[in-house]
Amino acid sequence: MIPAISEDAPAFPTAYPRHRFFSPARVRALAANTFTELVRLKIFYFLLIFALLLITSSAILIQLSFQDQFQMLKDVSLGAMSIFTSLLAILATAGLLPKDIEDRTLYTVLAKPVSRLEYLVGKLLGVYLLLLVSVVLMGILFFVMLSWRVHYVTSEIRAAGGSAEATQQQIDLLRATAYNPNLWSGGILIYVKACLLASATLFVSTFASSTIFTIIIMVAVYFIGNMQATARDYWQVPSIAGQAGWLIKAFLAFVSLVFPDLQAFNLLDEIVVGTSVGFWLLWKTVGLGVLYSLIYLSAAFFVFSDKEL
Amino acid sequence: MTTPAIAIRNLSKVFPIPFKRERVVAVHDLSLEVAPGQVYGLLGPNGSGKSTTMKIVLGLISPSAGRTEIFGRNSQLVDSHEEVGFLPENPYFYKYLTGFETLKFYARLCGLSGQALRDKVGELLKLVRLEDARDRRLGGYSKGMLQRIGLAQALIQNPRLLVLDEPTAGVDPRGSAEIRDLIVACKERGITVLLCSHLLGQVQEICDRIGILDRGVLVREGKLEDLISIEDQTEMIFENAPPALLAEIGKLMAASYPEARLLEQKKPRTTLERYFLEVTYARPIPDGGSEST
Numbered sequence: 268m269i270p271a272i273s274e275d276a277p278a279f280p281t282a283y284p285r286h287r288f289f290s291p292a293r294v295r296a297l298a299a300n301t302f303t304e305l306v307r308l309k310i311f312y313f314l315l316i317f318a319l320l321l322i323t324s325s326a327i328l329i330q331l332s333f334q335d336q337f338q339m340l341k342d343v344s345l346g347a348m349s350i351f352t353s354l355l356a357i358l359a360t361a362g363l364l365p366k367d368i369e370d371r372t373l374y375t376v377l378a379k380p381v382s383r384l385e386y387l388v389g390k391l392l393g394v395y396l397l398l399l400v401s402v403v404l405m406g407i408l409f410f411v412m413l414s415w416r417v418h419y420v421t422s423e424i425r426a427a428g429g430s431a432e433a434t435q436q437q438i439d440l441l442r443a444t445a446y447n448p449n450l451w452s453g454g455i456l457i458y459v460k461a462c463l464l465a466s467a468t469l470f471v472s473t474f475a476s477s478t479i480f481t482i483i484i485m486v487a488v489y490f491i492g493n494m495q496a497t498a499r500d501y502w503q504v505p506s507i508a509g510q511a512g513w514l515i516k517a518f519l520a521f522v523s524l525v526f527p528d529l530q531a532f533n534l535l536d537e538i539v540v541g542t543s544v545g546f547w548l549l550w551k552t553v554g555l556g557v558l559y560s561l562i563y564l565s566a567a568f569f570v571f572s573d574k575e576l
Numbered sequence: 577m578t579t580p581a582i583a584i585r586n587l588s589k590v591f592p593i594p595f596k597r598e599r600v601v602a603v604h605d606l607s608l609e610v611a612p613g614q615v616y617g618l619l620g621p622n623g624s625g626k627s628t629t630m631k632i633v634l635g636l637i638s639p640s641a642g643r644t645e646i647f648g649r650n651s652q653l654v655d656s657h658e659e660v661g662f663l664p665e666n667p668y669f670y671k672y673l674t675g676f677e678t679l680k681f682y683a684r685l686c687g688l689s690g691q692a693l694r695d696k697v698g699e700l701l702k703l704v705r706l707e708d709a710r711d712r713r714l715g716g717y718s719k720g721m722l723q724r725i726g727l728a729q730a731l732i733q734n735p736r737l738l739v740l741d742e743p744t745a746g747v748d749p750r751g752s753a754e755i756r757d758l759i760v761a762c763k764e765r766g767i768t769v770l771l772c773s774h775l776l777g778q779v780q781e782i783c784d785r786i787g788i789l790d791r792g793v794l795v796r797e798g799k800l801e802d803l804i805s806i807e808d809q810t811e812m813i814f815e816n817a818p819p820a821l822l823a824e825i826g827k828l829m830a831a832s833y834p835e836a837r838l839l840e841q842k843k844p845r846t847t848l849e850r851y852f853l854e855v856t857y858a859r860p861i862p863d864g865g866s867e868s869t
């Protein structure tokens with residue numbers, strides 16, 4: 268039996284439509300595929316751990332005064348969100364390229380009219396999407412927890428009695444401390460930081476010899492990135508800077524170029540306390556994150572475009 | 577002169593071995609052309625550089641020297657891939673996707689969408705007999721099924737050129753016969769095919785032209801007929817021939833054609849392949865039993 272091949276296949280065109288160097292449709296297909304892969308690897312199960320953490324901590328916090336309680340709850344939740352998302356960004360991205368190379372799926376993808384840039388961008392956008400969904404889900408969990416606590420404490424205040432005016436005042440104060448709009452800024456910064464880390468991880472994985480190696484490097488980057496600002500500040504104290512030789516200065520310049528200044532994204536403490544994060548500071552930080560991500564993406568493309576598969 | 581489907585000119589590929597001074601010469605000064613519409617078989621022992629050559633032709637790795645073209649376009653550039661379908665050796669696809677999703681993904685990469693995409697995917701699933709397994713994840717596919725989904729994936733954008741690296745490795749005789757028929761069908765539609773395989777019987781059946789590589793060097797190249805036909809011999813196969821007839825032929829030969837000689841006379845046997853197909857697939861499929869590889 269000779270299987271039939273459809274008749275409607277076009278006769279060979281003499282002139283082909285010009286190939287587009289960068290096609291959003293292809294990038295979308297690659298991103299969707301990456302997202303599906305990560306979701307089907309059951310990565311979202313980590314949200315259960317996050318939920319568990321929230322519930323346990325709020326159970327412990329009940330003993331504190333209500334102001335402290337909300338402070339702590341926000342502290343713990345945003346801190347956990349930040350660490351979880353960062354970890355997720357590193358772990359999810361580290362394996363993507365090595366796996367495709369090992370399974371030779373990369374051959375079949377790149378044998379299609381897909382450029383290596385499209386491939387990298389697609390992978391990265393898939394991870395960004397995953398991170399977005401995680402941050403949103405964690406945010407919802409956090410918000411539900413917060414509202415539940417607010418509800419609980421409100422009814423406690425009401426039950427305690429007192430003049431209607433005083434009660435209302437207390438409740439308003441409570442609401443104001445609990446829901447401060449800076450929480451949004453916190454969420455955005457956590458997300459941008461995670462995207463930055465994902466881009467850096469993708470870059471490392473283009474030349475790393477194994478997934479473990481990539482993860483180790485990235486954990487180091489994470490710590491150095493969180494500390495480098497401190498180091499820089501230290502050497503910028505005039506009395507010390509006088510002693511620092513050019514070698515140290517060059518070294519520090521190098522470090523701040525290669526390692527992202529992750530501390531810039533740690534405005535969380537201020538957010539938790541309720542200090543308002545200025546509009547410009549927020550967008551400056553987001554811009555910094557985008558810039559870093561673009562630099563890492565370019566570097567990844569630079570390495571990957573010449574890589575022997 | 578028409579542009580060749582594939583042109584390989586003075587291609588060499590050297591792999592450095594990390595941390596050592598040595599280097600592996602995978603392909604050495606290889607030149608060949610595949611004309612449009614031909615089925616070209618690249619043969620050679622393990623490690624002779626067949627897969628390496630194919631990967632360079634597809635721009636997956638870069639040559640150390642020389643140049644490759646697909647329909648006149650430099651194959652290191654992405655746009656030349658529009659007209660090529662590739663099946664790598666021992667392909668693995670994304671395990672977490674179903675057969676249907678896999679083809680959909682590759683179709684998207686080739687710019688298909690909407691109804692055209694669904695039609696094409698459905699048609700190809702039927703073509704490679706994976707309709708029953710379309711909603712199963714590839715992680716649960718057998719080797720032959722993976723090979724077939726790989727072939728479907730290679731055909732997804734109606735390419736003008738197919739590059740198949742051991743398309744029948746690990747496929748059962750029926751599947752392998754089907755893949756062979758499929759290649760023949762592609763050829764009839766004018767698709768050029770470059771394949772490599774260790775199943776020489778099949779290569780002999782379908783290839784117009786072959787090249788034999790040995791340790792990276794092209795040692796023989798040419799039209800299959802020219803290379804293997806034995807011009808001065810003829811084969812005859814009779815049915816129901818009584819011994820007397822054979823004796824008479826012998827006598828006639830001895831009397832009138834003294835230069836002719838009978839080299840061999842034997843009962844032909846059915847091939848193992850034909851026998852295998854007869855006993856396994858002639859059997860009706862029991863009710864309710866789903867067909868699988």
Ligand SMILES: Nc1ncnc2c1ncn2[C@@H]1O[C@H](COP(=O)(O)OP(=O)(O)OP(=O)(O)O)[C@@H](O)[C@H]1O
Pocket residue numbers: 576591592600601602620621622623624625626627628629665
């Ligand atoms: N990435 C690589 N790094 C180093 N050496 C390689 C690499 N790829 C292939 N080689 C070497 O190049 C030679 C040719 O390999 P290739 O895979 O092309 O052989 P092949 O003809 O396809 O063999 P087979 O029939 O086993 O598939 C081999 O000696 C192999 O070891």
Ligand SMILES: [Mg+2]
Pocket residue numbers: 626627628665741
């Ligand atoms: Mg091979």
